[in-house]
């Protein structure tokens with residue numbers, strides 16, 4: 001059916017642009033005002049204006065005028081915006097695990113519910129077992145139609161390094177590795193078992209050079225392994241590496257969020273949990289207490305304050321004084 005939308009497409013249209021989600025992350029940190037978003041993210045004003053209005057349009061943020069100041073607006077997360085929290089935690093976890101390096105994660109979350117450091121874990125909501133890439137079966141359905149239909153709405157930054165120019169977080173680092181909507185789709189197809197260039201190309205319908213660039217990027221960043229399966233002429237296949245497999249909760253929480261937004265729309269893109277045979281819906285829980293964390297129950301500690309090449313010396317603005325804490329190192 002022509003008007004069918006896949007959950008991943010629907011989610012990517014709303015928050016697939018990394019800037020949009022970095023603004024969301026600031027909102028989770030308690031930031032509400034234009035100037036604070038701008039300073040913390042080191043983002044161009046026109047880009048910020050554009051993304052804020054899109055987030056309002058998609059119902060993730062609401063814009064409110066302050067009662068006593070008609071000239072100042074605040075942006076607050078809606079219920080739909082708050083519902084992206086599992087996705088935020090998945091992005092953070094992958095960056096913490098694969099990109100933090102010797103300095104450790106730049107942001108540490110404490111789960112007030114149990115008093116421990118919050119380490120997120122992805123479990124299947126039906127069987128409660130931890131989700132891993134090998135136990136997932138993705139039915140791609142009509143993805144080739146929907147991905148092309150929405151191609152005009154792809155937002156691409158030619159400089160993904162800009163995403164990490166503001167407050168250092170694992171979320172911004174992970175998003176700068178994934179890159180853009182095509183990056184998400186390449187990883188999604190790889191998770192679904194697509195391995196060959198021509199297969200990726202037949203589904204995505206993008207320029208061969210664009211696809212080559214995305215695949216090479218993921219090979220360089222270690223998410224995909226390139227293996228020769230034929231030598232004359234040389235042909236390669238692309239398979240998720242350990243770090244590539246570990247990114248599956250990011251894709252699944254995004255997919256689930258898109259699915260919750262579509263409600264009545266039937267979709268043929270479905271995900272099964274092989275371990276229990278049920279449709280897979282991912283829950284993100286705290287490893288220590290097993291409960292799904294809510295933003296209000298989480299305390300944010302900014303450990304590393306300044307991005308490596310950022311020149312600004314003011315600390316990121318947050319709603320609470322606890323938010324910013326200088327690193328000992």
Ligand SMILES: [Zn+2]
Nearest residue numbers: 124127273276
């Ligand atoms: Zn299950």
Ligand SMILES: [Zn+2]
Nearest residue numbers: 111114286289
């Ligand atoms: Zn906990």
